[in-house]
Structure formats: structure tokens, C-alpha cells
Amino acid sequence: MEEESDTRKINNSFLRDHNYATEADIISTVEFNSSGELLATGDKGGRVVVFQREQESKSQPQRRGEYNVYSTFQSHEPEFDYLKSLEIEEKINKIKWLPQQNAAYFLLSTNDKTVKLWKISERDKRPEGYNLKDEDGRIRDPSTITSLRVPVLQPMDLMVEATARRVFSNAHTYHINSISVNSDLQTFISTDDLRVNLWNLEITDRSFNIVDIKPANMEELTEVITSAEFHPQQCHTFAYSSSKGSIRLCDMRQAALCDKHCKYFEEPEDPSTRSFFSEIISSISDVKFSHNGRYLMTRDYLTVKVWDLQMENKPLETYQVHDYLRGKLCSLYENDCIFDKFECVWNGSDSVIMTGSYNNFFRMFDRNTKRDVTLEASRENSKPRAILKPRKVCVGGKRRKDEISVDSLDFSKKILHTTWHPHENIIAVAATNNLYIFQDKVN
């Protein structure tokens, strides 16, 4: 059972203090770093907020490893493409951490067109005793200097600063939907609707295009790339998902251009379920390798599927996230909810998978016991330290007391982005402009 720690509203401006959600505050991505010590969120306003886990202290055992704001910075600004008369949104689409190699932390953040490498470092000392300028920074008159001294480092209040170390731009005509760091820690890929580009983290003025599915005639376009990810261990392998519900696994050793896949994962469509919206609901919104590298997980509108990399013709497991929406696809199409891109995530041991739904519900599926649970992220329904109560959606017939009927679901409250701590049972769930962090009950 899960318990809720303090919820954190990302609130540090005048407008937000008035307790209505501005669009800029809507969280668009969440990601734990590889140790789980840091949690980054990106929002529609182009900001990144990084949380750091408190060191566990014996004096306050109940405040076991809570997350506090560590750093906030503006990653992307709105831009205007004058050539195409298009505004480029500053919304952060994805954040990916680089594994820590020294005292500083590095992350990649991207909007629709540009990827940036940010360095987050601490400064707790500063030099004092300059010769040519005094403590206020004013330049000293050289004629007044009679002796030389060596500046010394003095402690200061901890300051966390974020600096943009690299900007990877001008490589994407279409909207970037994902980035993925290679296990070699030297390269990464950025993916838009039609192309996948390979970058070296040190080189910003060029990238290699490794997948290009743009047809010679755009009128023949039938599918786009929706997400791509590197294999967690094999630095030459990556997978990308398409809007047609298929996943392709590619090996970069085969050819410079990976248009030809090694493996092609697709489940044939069931003709009895064909509807106006079949293509939309089969479009994959997220693809994630398992930590052990043996499985792939994909999320489409109504299901989550786990694929065995050795079996291409059908998924190993299929989980229904919210099948009760199947009869509501028309209205979901009208209000655009059918285009929502839900993400999915593995736990550290690959035994549980999690994904979001509507009404601030999120679902967890235990792959071993085949049990699933629906939980809700909301301030009204849970106080800090309270145990989350499982929720149930009533599909038809008589509604029980604690159940919620399909028609009462709030489709404006959706959980698209979730992340799971790499080693522990701590999850972060983004509900519009709120971030919820849940962890296992402490005994």
C-alpha cells in the first residue's frame, strides 16, 4: 500500500499564489535521475524544477527522504521561426538525466525544436580577498594597492546554479517528441515525427540522421514516429514506435541509415473492434525498455502492452487501462482527449508497471501476481501520510458507494506523466500543475 508524502505545488509566482492553474504551470514531464536522488520536472512555461531528496536523519525519522526544491531555471524560451511564421513553444517535452560522473549533475531538456544540456552544480565557497577589486566588486584604484594577497575560499550559503553547457539546435523540421541517452554516455538521439538524429554530447554543430521515414511525396504519409529509446545496455540498439501501433528495433551496426529494422513488433488488429477511431487508439504514445533490457512496454490509448524482444508477432502481456472509455471514443474525439499521450513506466525490478488515466487516476499492474490497482492523486481525497485508497470505476449497473461512474469522470484531470524511483518504491505523478510524490508505507 502506498502512503502519500507532502504534496508539492510548484508555486513561486504571484499568479500561481492565487490558486488557479495558469497554463505555464502545467507539468509536461517528470524524471528521476539514475540514483533517484534528484527528480526533475519540466513545464509548459519552459521551466525546469529539480527536487533533491533529503538525507535521512536519525533525529527526524518520519521525514524519511522527502524531496525539496533544489534548483529552478528557465530552460527554454518561446521562439519565433520567421521563415515559416511559426511560433516555437517553450514547453519542455522531455527531460533525460545523464548518469553522474562528477560533483555536478547533467540533464538534457528539449522543447519542440532544440535540445539543451544543462549542468547543475553547487557552490558553497567563494573566493575573497581580490587585489584589484574590493569586496563589493568595485574596481580599486591601482595606485592605492600597496601589497598583494592571495584570495582565499570562504564558505558561503549553498547556491545551486544551472548553466546551459550545450545547445543542440537546427536539426529538426518537425516536432521533437523524445530524447534518449545512450548507455555509452557519449551519444544521444532526438526524435521528431519523421526522423531520428544521433548526436554526440560534445558536438553541437552536427548530428547524424539515422532514421528517416519521410516519404518522397508527403501525400503518401501514413505513419509518424511517436517515441524512440536506446536499449539500456546495448549501445547499438534502439527502438522507435509509430502512430500505426508498431515498434521497430534497429541496430546501428547494420548500416548508417537505420531505415531497415531488425525486428518489427506489431499485433494484428482485431477486425471486430474496428471503428472510426481505430487508427487513433492504436497509435503508441510511449515506449520504454525494461531495466533488464529484455522487454519493451508500449502505451496506446486504452492499453499497456509488454513485449518480449524475442517475440515480434504479439505482445507478451496486455493490460486494459480504462477499457470503459471504448464506448465514449466519439465524445473523446470531439473534446480532443483521444489525442492525449499517456506515458508508462517500469519499477526498478520490472515487476510492476504504471500508467496514468483520467480523473487524476493512475494504474499499477503487477506483472507477477496479475493484480492491478487504481489510485487517485488529489488533495481533496488524501491528506499527508494517509494511505491511498484504491479507486474503482463503475462501468454499468448499480454503482456502489465508493465507486465512480464513467460519466462522472473529469477528463480535464489527466495523469500523462509519471516516473518511478530506480531502486525504491517511490513514484512521482504529475497531475496538471501539481506534483505528487508517493512512497511505500514505513513500518
Place this chain on the structure above:
Amino acid sequence: MISTMECSVDAQSLISISLMKIHNSRTQRGGIKLHKNLLVSYVLRNARQVYIKEKYAEIYRMQQYEEVMTVCNEIQELNPLDLDAEDADEEEQSRAACCGEEGSVCGAALQRGAAQPAALCRTGSAVSGGCCPLEDGAKDPEPSYYRSCCMEAPPAAPCDPFSAGSGAHCNKTTVLDLDTHVVTTVENGYLHQDCCCGQGAQSAAKKRKVEFGCCVSDVDEVPDFTRKRAKREDCAFSDYTDTSNISNLISIFGSGFSGLLSRQADLEQICSKQALASLGAWTRAIVAF
């Protein structure tokens, strides 16, 4: 077979909703989202297929009714069927005359088909949404085709001077299958396969060219249009900013992608929902960059 049972909205509404989404996407912040518009175009295609199927069924029912009435009349007049070659030609003429918008669009389509059969398949959307890339044989068994027969109910005044011998307006239907390029004539309930589209379609198209309706404005531009499409990679819709009238948009899409380029002429002739109903040419409304 698309199940429409779960959907409370009919095909026609879905088509308007989809077109509205595509139209609104042009003014969205961040530019046109290729993925979303591609998905919307699939809904558009599916709705179109259902709509055309329903229309075809309706026409066929009407045709059956007319045939029955014809036979009844002839029995009454004690005048057996005496269709001969001359009458067959007149049949074509009468059909050409009374087909109005429907025929004109088909005519344009057929002319395009005859002139550039290879280009037809490549451009795909110009004439029919049913061209190869989107059509999956297993998923969609119905071939795309054009009906070149009146969609309106009889009696249509222009028909009268021409329908000399038969006593009926349209009891022959010519169908062009764009996937196989085979022209088929349905006559009194019997199917005759004509020659492949080449000569046949061209001559039929010539007849129909006279009756150009409001929707396809400039057939001569067709070869150029194919090349233009290929070049308009990054902003298919960028110069379409003038109107919020959804029926204009429907008329433009209904006339194929040529409508996008020749929109100035189209905008002057506002087509209503009835025009939508009478259009026979549908395209994939993909936003091409």
C-alpha cells in the same frame, strides 16, 4: 467493416468535426502538429468510407426503384426494351447532362486518372482517398470508385430533352475502380465490365467536362498541381487564412487537393452542406508540410 454502433455521431458530423480540427490546427500555437492531423485524416477517411457506402446503398435502392418503375411502365405501354447502340449514346449524353456537380467532379477525376495513371497512384489523395498507401486490403475490402450517375432524385429537368427512348432517367451507372483502373457499367442491375480506363474514361470525361460544377475549378492545372504538391513541403495551409466558413473548407477538401491551390475560385462559390452531400470526390485531408 467499421462499426458505427457505438458512435452517436454520424459520418457526416464526424467529417465536419474533423475538418474543423484541421482548420483550427492551423492557428494553434507551436505550428501544425503532423501527428494529430494525420490521425484526424484517418477519421476523415473512415467517415468518408461509411458515408459513401451509405450513399451508394441509397442510390442503388433508388436505382432499383426506378428500374422497377421502368419495367412497370413498359409493361403498361406494351413496349418491350429496345435499347440499341444509338440509345446507348444518348444515355451517355443524358447522364452527362444531368449529372451536374457529381459528374463534373468525376469527370475531372477520370480525366486525371486517364492522363496520369501513375501519378494518380503516387499522389493518391488527388482523386480518391482510396489509393494504395492508406488502403489496406485486409482492413478495407471496398474498392474506391466513382459513380457517374445522378445523385439527385429524378425528375431532373435537363434530363428530359435527352431521355428519348427509355422512359427512365438513369438506369445505367458507370463506375471507375481507381485501384484496378477498370470501368464498369451497371445496366439494369447487370454488371458489364468495360475496357480499362484509358479510352473509355477519357471520352466519358470529355462529355463531363462541359458540366463543371462549383467545386473543381481548373482541371487544366492538374499536371502542374502534382508538381506543386511535391514542392509545398513545409506549408500546405500557410496561405489559407481567409475564412472560418466550414462549408468552404468542406468544398475545398471535397474537390481534392487541387482545391487547396485553386481556393480563390472556390471561395467565391460557397457550398453548403448540400454540396457536401452531393460531392462524389473525397480525398485524404492530410496536412502536408
